[in-house]
Amino acid sequence: MENNLKKVDIIFEVDDKCTPLEVLDKTLKRSADDIILDLIDSGLKGRGGAGFPTGLKWKFTRNETGDVKYVICNADEGEPGTFKDREILDRVPEKIFAGMTICGYVVGAKEGYIYLRGEYNFLLKNLMKKLEDFNNALKKRNIDFRIYFKSGSGAYVCGEESALFESMEGKRGEPRNKPPYPTVAGYNSKPTVINNVETLVYTTMICHMGPEKFKALGTSDSRGSKVFSVSGDTPIPGIYELELGMPLHEFVNEFGDGDTKAVQVGGASGHCVPRKKFNDTIIGFEGIPTGGSMMIFNSSRSMYNVLHDYLEFFTEESCGQCTPCRVGCQQLLKGIEAVKRGERPPAYLDDLKKLTGTMKIAAKCGLGQSVGNPFNSIIDNFREEIIY
Amino acid sequence: MSKYLVNLKINNMPIAVEEGTTILEAAKKLNFRIPTLCNHPDLTVAGNCRVCVVEVKGARLLAAACATPVSEGMEVFTNSEKVRVSRKHIVELLLSEHNADCTKCFKNGHCELQDLASEYRIGDHVFLDLVKPESLIQDISSPSIVKDDSKCIRCQRCVRTCAELQGVSALAVVNKGDHQKISTFLNKPMHEVVCTNCGQCINRCPTGALTERNYIEEVWNAIYDPSKFVVVQTAPATRIALGEDLGIPVGERVTGKMVASLKKLGFNKVLDTDFTADLTIMEEGTELLTRLKRALVDKDEKVVLPMMTSCSPGWIKFQEHMYSDMLDNLSTCKSPQQMFGAVAKTYYADKINIKAQDMVVVSIMPCVAKKFECERPEMRDSGYQDVDYVLTTRELAMMIKQAGIDFNKLSDEHYDSILGESSGAAVIFGASGGVMEAALRTAYEIVTGREVPFTNLNIQPVRGMEGIKDATIKIKNVKPEWSFLEGVDLHVAIAHGLANARQLMEKVRKGEAAYHFIEVMGCPGGCLGGGGQPIPTSPEIRKKRSEAIYQEDEDMPIRKSHENPEIVEIYKEFLGEPLSHKSHDLLHTHYKPRKRY
Numbered sequence: 001m002e003n004n005l006k007k008v009d010i011i012f013e014v015d016d017k018c019t020p021l022e023v024l025d026k027t028l029k030r031s032a033d034d035i036i037l038d039l040i041d042s043g044l045k046g047r048g049g050a051g052f053p054t055g056l057k058w059k060f061t062r063n064e065t066g067d068v069k070y071v072i073c074n075a076d077e078g079e080p081g082t083f084k085d086r087e088i089l090d091r092v093p094e095k096i097f098a099g100m101t102i103c104g105y106v107v108g109a110k111e112g113y114i115y116l117r118g119e120y121n122f123l124l125k126n127l128m129k130k131l132e133d134f135n136n137a138l139k140k141r142n143i144d145f146r147i148y149f150k151s152g153s154g155a156y157v158c159g160e161e162s163a164l165f166e167s168m169e170g171k172r173g174e175p176r177n178k179p180p181y182p183t184v185a186g187y188n189s190k191p192t193v194i195n196n197v198e199t200l201v202y203t204t205m206i207c208h209m210g211p212e213k214f215k216a217l218g219t220s221d222s223r224g225s226k227v228f229s230v231s232g233d234t235p236i237p238g239i240y241e242l243e244l245g246m247p248l249h250e251f252v253n254e255f256g257d258g259d260t261k262a263v264q265v266g267g268a269s270g271h272c273v274p275r276k277k278f279n280d281t282i283i284g285f286e287g288i289p290t291g292g293s294m295m296i297f298n299s300s301r302s303m304y305n306v307l308h309d310y311l312e313f314f315t316e317e318s319c320g321q322c323t324p325c326r327v328g329c330q331q332l333l334k335g336i337e338a339v340k341r342g343e344r345p346p347a348y349l350d351d352l353k354k355l356t357g358t359m360k361i362a363a364k365c366g367l368g369q370s371v372g373n374p375f376n377s378i379i380d381n382f383r384e385e386i387i388y
Numbered sequence: 389m390s391k392y393l394v395n396l397k398i399n400n401m402p403i404a405v406e407e408g409t410t411i412l413e414a415a416k417k418l419n420f421r422i423p424t425l426c427n428h429p430d431l432t433v434a435g436n437c438r439v440c441v442v443e444v445k446g447a448r449l450l451a452a453a454c455a456t457p458v459s460e461g462m463e464v465f466t467n468s469e470k471v472r473v474s475r476k477h478i479v480e481l482l483l484s485e486h487n488a489d490c491t492k493c494f495k496n497g498h499c500e501l502q503d504l505a506s507e508y509r510i511g512d513h514v515f516l517d518l519v520k521p522e523s524l525i526q527d528i529s530s531p532s533i534v535k536d537d538s539k540c541i542r543c544q545r546c547v548r549t550c551a552e553l554q555g556v557s558a559l560a561v562v563n564k565g566d567h568q569k570i571s572t573f574l575n576k577p578m579h580e581v582v583c584t585n586c587g588q589c590i591n592r593c594p595t596g597a598l599t600e601r602n603y604i605e606e607v608w609n610a611i612y613d614p615s616k617f618v619v620v621q622t623a624p625a626t627r628i629a630l631g632e633d634l635g636i637p638v639g640e641r642v643t644g645k646m647v648a649s650l651k652k653l654g655f656n657k658v659l660d661t662d663f664t665a666d667l668t669i670m671e672e673g674t675e676l677l678t679r680l681k682r683a684l685v686d687k688d689e690k691v692v693l694p695m696m697t698s699c700s701p702g703w704i705k706f707q708e709h710m711y712s713d714m715l716d717n718l719s720t721c722k723s724p725q726q727m728f729g730a731v732a733k734t735y736y737a738d739k740i741n742i743k744a745q746d747m748v749v750v751s752i753m754p755c756v757a758k759k760f761e762c763e764r765p766e767m768r769d770s771g772y773q774d775v776d777y778v779l780t781t782r783e784l785a786m787m788i789k790q791a792g793i794d795f796n797k798l799s800d801e802h803y804d805s806i807l808g809e810s811s812g813a814a815v816i817f818g819a820s821g822g823v824m825e826a827a828l829r830t831a832y833e834i835v836t837g838r839e840v841p842f843t844n845l846n847i848q849p850v851r852g853m854e855g856i857k858d859a860t861i862k863i864k865n866v867k868p869e870w871s872f873l874e875g876v877d878l879h880v881a882i883a884h885g886l887a888n889a890r891q892l893m894e895k896v897r898k899g900e901a902a903y904h905f906i907e908v909m910g911c912p913g914g915c916l917g918g919g920g921q922p923i924p925t926s927p928e929i930r931k932k933r934s935e936a937i938y939q940e941d942e943d944m945p946i947r948k949s950h951e952n953p954e955i956v957e958i959y960k961e962f963l964g965e966p967l968s969h970k971s972h973d974l975l976h977t978h979y980k981p982r983k984r985y
Contacts, residue, residue: 155564172561177435177455320542320561320568321436324474327481327518330566334516351514358477361450361470362441369449 005250006243008217008225010205012091020098020204021137027207032062032106039203042211043223048074048196049266049291054203057193060183061107064191069109071100072187072194076117076152076159079267080313081293084227085197087239089123097134097147099200102207103193104145112147115164118154156317160365161194174319175365198227219245222284232296233257248273248281259298267293268310269370274381303382307336310374318367325368328359332375336386346387349379396462411442411464412453420466423504425594426543427454429926431552437543438478443468450474479504484515487538495596501541529577531601531763532585532756540570540597546589553912555887558583573985582709582985586702586910587756587919600756600920603777604787610748611654618748620655621728622646624662625754625818625915626781628936632922633785634795639932641940644800649788651801660803662810664727665817669949671975672721673831674966676905685872692716694903697823699723701761702910704979706886711893712981720976725751725758726767729774730974735962736807744772751778754918766977780920809954812941819937820884820914821850821857824907828861829948835863835870845947853913855888879903885912
């Protein structure tokens with residue numbers, strides 16, 4: 001079978017002729033506005049999943065007045081099925097540091113923080129050493145920017161940017177009301193850029209290679225490439241950097257085991273795509289966006305169990321402050337159990353689907369808003385597996 | 389007025405409001421009511437119950453009206469199909485984790501969740517029952533507050549009250565997801581933690597998750613017991629708020645009706661805590677003057693200043709937990725409630741020829757910390773528990789309703805005598821700054837022989853709702869025996885609400901504030917905003933109650949504690965003089981340090 005799937009090597013590329021520090025030196029000679037223009041031109045959107053244009057985020061923060069601003073790298077990689085940031089942090093941390101420093105230069109921040117997922121603390125030893133070298137290099141160059149680590153404590157919701165700020169400030173990790181948005185009032189209520197690990201690496205690389213090369217990859221809605229975490233029923237699980245905008249069937253041809261029944265795109269909070277829809281599903285912002293998680297299920301898997309696992313996860317990981325999420329998740333979980341046991345009629349699933357409609361628009365943050373994604377896509381496509 | 393005006397439409401009606409106004413506030417101006425649960429006028433915005441969601445044209449998400457500021461050109465719909473469906477879902481979800489045994493609930497009929505359920509006609513539960521069996525065990529360890537997790541809807545009003553208004557944080561959010569709940573340090577019972585029993589959380593709990601320990605049945609039993617002689621005392625702040633629970637508008641004084649209703653309920657004597665408030669002034673005023681003399685004349689280094697008031701049991705327990713190094717600053721005077729109990733079961737019992745063991749003293753208080761106070765082991769100086777039962781203003785309203793009394797139609801009646809006479813200085817104990825004002829009216833006159841130099845005796849600088857107030861009174865032309873006070877500037881400060889008290893204490897501890905006398909009331913606004921007062925409460929409501937208190941003062945024939953004839957008499961016949969041996973035995977107490985968690 002013909003396969004056009006294009007593998008890319010930008011994120012992990014090691015170029016001895018141009019180290020991240022050299023990219024930094026080169027970039028800081030340019031004006032902040034030029035850098036922003038390049039980023040906007042490149043079409044880079046946030047790689048954490050929500051897909052906000054990175055250049056605009058930096059621009060908004062730059063436009064805020066005030067002496068104190070922050071750059072934060074969101075390394076709270078907690079979405080089930082995602083493990084790409086761990087690899088990036090381990091292999092090319094200097095590219096992250098450089099991206100943060102460039103961002104600090106552009107927006108006028110003097111401090112950067114890497115909020116590292118609690119479970120990744122084993123990476124710290126190596127990272128601290130490299131960070132120390134990098135900070136020393138900044139000092140030597142008289143660049144007024146320093147990077148620090150903050151460790152999370154293992155709550156999934158702390159990957160939500162405003163909960164992350166609360167956690168960094170030493171409070172309970174609970175999402176805030178919006179507005180104000182981080183670009184106006186983020187960490188310590190100061191203007192803050194918060195970017196995913198991978199996004200920051202791409203900013204470094206766009207500064208290195210120019211927006212044209214990046215733009216040449218992907219589609220008009222989904223420029224560039226992206227690192228995917230491939231797991232599940234695949235003979236070749238792992239990390240792959242692929243061009244965005246690929247049809248899902250090409251992905252399955254490459255990574256599936258020949259018996260793929262469904263792919264969960266975007267982790268537990270993403271969408272489940274059944275085999276019959278592989279052909280017309282695009283992986284990208286025009287189709288199904290993803291923070292990188294691709295979980296492949298073959299015909300041996302029970303989709304009831306899959307959904308049950310996801311709902312257990314959300315029930316536990318909801319911060320608990322808002323009603324639609326705290327109670328909604330529990331109702332969805334107990335609801336499918338009740339249907340399975342025959343204590344509620346199959347039609348009760350439709351009541352629950354309506355409930356996800358409320359959760360999607362009334363929950364306080366992305367966690368509660370997105371629980372309906374796996375719920376509806378699994379119920380709609382595998383209803384019989386849930387009921388019987 | 390430098391704020392911009394923002395134009396928007398709510399349900400197609402145009403309105404212009406100041407920048408920063410929330411959708412909820414703007415809708416209120418147009419008379420659209422948006423239901424709320426986690427929102428409260430005394431607290432910061434939480435936006436977590438989501439009951440107030442509204443639709444904003446063009447927005448992907450519904451907006452929480454309480455937490456979303458208006459923006460130019462915004463079009464808001466407060467009752468669209470999406471809004472109605474979501475809101476109903478949210479109420480149903482809240483009910484699914486709520487132990488809805490409404491008929492058994494103390495808050496039955498006064499529950500905001502019940503109101504919403506009835507408004508949205510929630511009949512059969514659509515969703516599954518999620519009440520956890522372990523949540524059904526109530527925490528009744530505290531003599532003041534009952535905590536029932538099965539009724540909790542996690543709105544966190546109590547958590548914000550305890551942290552923001554009181555600076556105590558006895559209650560906090562623990563765990564996440566389905567295990568999230570409101571709890572104490574290490575889930576310890578309420579009586580083992582820093583809770584001051586102020587009950588402000590009760591005043592703001594929308595459901596029955598936090599209520600007072602109620603003693604209504606015990607009091608009825610005492611009334612019906614022919615072998616008991618039941619006397620009742622009423623705190624200053626009850627008479628200006630009781631009406632609120634009985635269909636009378638906020639801010640209306642019901643002193644005479646309250647007395648009449650208590651007589652109808654069957655209490656043998658209806659007496660007044662205001663009498664012992666006057667007594668407190670005599671003792672505490674003298675204690676202050678004595679401390680000043682020891683400091684200024686005797687140069688006694690052991691004397692501790694500033695002296696701090698001790699009427700508020702929430703404040704006392706707060707001090708015992710948080711500033712146990714400053715317990716000697718507290719006046720040794722018992723609170724008026726406890727002075728009353730001690731005097732009632734000795735002096736008064738003798739006078740009316742009743743044995744102390746046959747007497748039951750009931751208090752009507754705006755307070756739930758008083759329930760704890762009356763059970764303190766130090767409060768048994770009559771040889772018996774000085775005060776037997778404390779009822780809140782709310783509990784009294786319930787008894788009046790139970791007895792079928794048409795409160796509105798009652799004619800005013802007078803307190804019984806003795807222990808029923810009081811001054812205007814006593815009634816203002818119910819407002820923040822009132823004890824200070826009452827003390828100054830008496831102390832100034834003792835020292836100078838003249839009335840305080842304020843129009844109509846109203847010492848305005850110590851009044852009002854500012855969190856921390858201070859004032860300086862210059863003492864001039866004193867009587868010869870007080871010559872050491874000639875020309876002294878008396879510095880006083882007043883705080884209400886324990887978060888404000890904490891600020892003031894920090895200043896005192898650091899030596900940044902040279903005060904002689906400090907009044908602290910545990911609750912916002914003083915006792916008029918007490919944890920036992922009618923619900924709801926808000927700055928507006930407390931302001932009206934405060935006006936009523938000061939009006940009551942102005943209308944009293946006697947305005948100064950030392951002019952109360954029954955006070956003069958009790959010293960002549962029984963106590964001798966302020967700070968006498970007998971006073972010390974009956975009217976003074978001591979405090980003990982407590983743990984900080």
